[in-house]
Amino acid sequence: MKTIEAIDLLVIAGYLLGIVGIGLFSVWKKKQSSEGYFLAGKSLSWAVIGASLFASNISTVHLVGLAESGFTDGIVWGNFEWFSGIELIILAFVFIPFYLRTKITTLPQFLEKRYDSRSRVVLAIFSILAALFMHIGVSLYAGAVVFENVFGLSIPVSIVIIALATGVYTIVGGLTSVVITEAVQTLVLIAGSFAITLLAIFRLPEMGITSYAELKAMVDPDRLKIVSFDNSQKGFSFSDMLFGHLILGLWYWCTDQTIVQRVLGARSEKQAKLGALFAGFLKILPVFIMVVPGILAFALFREEIGADTKSVLPVMISNLMPVGLKGLMVAALLAAVMSSVAAAINSCSTLIVFDVFDKLKPDLNDRKKVFTGRITGAVVLVAAVIWSPFLGNLGALFELINQMFSIFAPSIVAVFLLGILSSRGTANAAFYTLLLGSLFAAAVFIVEKYLTIGGIENFVSAGLGINWLQQTALFFLFSVLLYVIISYTDQREQTIFPGFYLSVGSSSRLVNWLAAFLLCTMLVLYWIFY
Structure with a gap:
């Protein structure tokens, strides 16, 4: 797909100019x-918080990766x-009251109030590196891959275009x-993804598929099962995903500055909680408008796609x-990458200002x-623009x-969760858990990816014999x-920040x-697709 019609170019250009204009107009003539x-x-308010949480999370990695x-x-x-959805409920009821009560600007500040400045420094470093190398870098690269497919532009040029458009506002x-x-x-993300899902469904009769039963037979019934305890084919089971994703999800939704910063900007605790729950409802949609299209593509374009699943x-x-x-x-793909990068x-600039410069120069x-x-x-x-092009040789982006x-x-979740649930945890426990827990995980990761036994030709793909979701639970x-x-x-x-454990309203x-x-909606969905 190297050519594009003039009307499509106008839609894309209009979207880019519109988003930049909206972003700049929102602060026009305001002294910040x-x-x-x-x-x-x-x-x-809750609606803006929920929509922002959803858009921040849905990057081009999601759109491309979930379809694949x-x-x-x-x-x-x-x-x-x-x-x-479950993890956002935990954010609403467990973490938000503590965050808003302590009046923090960054999550490293929260660790300093609960433990000491050492944990604040470690988390700030982790968070800045994660934002730079993963949130921004990976999102820019995934967006550039789409630009390359649509316009035929090189990945470096595409990265620069996306970065400039996003960076301005x-x-x-x-x-x-x-x-x-x-x-x-x-709105753009949902509209674009919903449109391609509907168009794929309308194309199914051309393949002789006129019912859900015929679709299941065409793509294999197991492709439409949300729960599977057999890890022989996919490499992980439902239980692996349940426990492994719970840890990753608690980190992402409850302790990652990129996400939680929206909650910290809430006008009240009630609005923050409602925003988190609204985002939980929005997270139901990607299965139907991002994963299901990939299943439909298997029925429609299996031969054309072949082994090039990206x-x-x-x-x-x-x-x-x-x-x-x-x-x-x-435009939906651009919305995904721009929202994640923005x-x-x-969040990265907030961390640097409040956890680095504010420490060096408190009188700013x-x-x-x-x-x-x-x-x-x-x-x-x-x-991030300099770093992101080097992602081209890495594996499937979403995984x-x-x-x-x-x-x-895992180490961050342990320190946050145990620090909130109990006053027994000490500053030394938090500091050394953050350091040694991450070093242990990094060592296992390196062994899994790069350890060889019996020579270079004998690459150990299985490593320790447990998949990365199981590893997350182990960590x-x-x-x-x-x-x-x-x-x-x-x-x-x-010494704990005064009032840290006051009763939560x-x-x-x-x-x-x-x-x-x-919660009931999630249980019904799992019952339907079990």
Whole structure:
């Protein structure tokens, strides 16, 4: 797909100009304080928070990766989306009250209030590296791959175009511009993905498929099962995904600055909780509009795609989308990459300003903090542009990014969760768990990927004999054990931020009912696709 009609180009250009314009207009003539730039003045409502959480999470990696996963393995990869609903409930009821009560700007600040400054420094380093190398770098590369397929532009040129369009409003406007544009991008994402799903369904009769039963027979019934305890084909079972993803999901949704920053900008605790639950409902959609299209592509374009499974989504766009709608779908892909990159740039600049510069120069005024945030955002974006083209030789992006997160996520989750649930944990326990837990995970990762036995030709693909989801659960158990042992043997007196464990006010009845409804909805969906 190297040519594109003029009307599609107009749709794409209109989208790019519109998003940049909306982002800049949202802060036009506004004199921004540091709270306004980094936390949107703590004015965000539930709808904006929920849409922003969804858009920040759905990157081009999702759109391309989930379509590929649906094609190769089926709906089972939808667990990564549906489990998020449970993790967002945990964010609402366990983490949000603590975050808003302690009045933090960054999550490393939260660890300092609970433990000490050492844990703050370690988490800040982890978070900045994750934003730079994974959130921004991987998203830019995945978006550039789509640009290459659509326009025939080289990946480096595509990366620069996407980075410039996203960087302008993100660096100038801060979190306000980011969340407002993400609310718009959520609509574009859903519209584009829904359109290609419908068009694929309408094409099925041409293949002789007129019923759900015939579709199951064509693609193999197991492709439409969300629960599977057999790991012989896909390499993991439902139980692996349940426990492994729970750890990754708690890290991502509850302790990652890129995501949680939207919650920190809420106008109240109730609005923050409602926003998290709204995002949980939105996370139901990707299974139907991102994974299922990959399954439909297996029925429609199996021979054309062949072994080039990364081309699933581009092939569907090329074969299904008429003039005009192709532009909409490319706009949806751009919405995905721009929202993820914008979120990561904003969070990364926030971390650098408050956890690096604010420590070095505590007397920085508001104007200097905003200026520093803009400069660091630009530097981070340039660094990601330089780094991202080197991702071309790595494996499947969607699985890769989760594997990389599994190195440090388990130790972070252990430190946050145990620190909230109990006052027994000490500063030494948190610091050494973050360091040693991540080093242990990194060592296992290296053994799994690169250890050879009996010569170079004898590559150990199975490694320790457990998949990366099982490894994630193992890393978490190791971190918990390490944390508990150090806490119970540590004689150091622990100083915790005053009021940290004050009783948490009960949620509103609306919040409680929506959480129960979300949970019931998830159970019904699993019953249907069991």
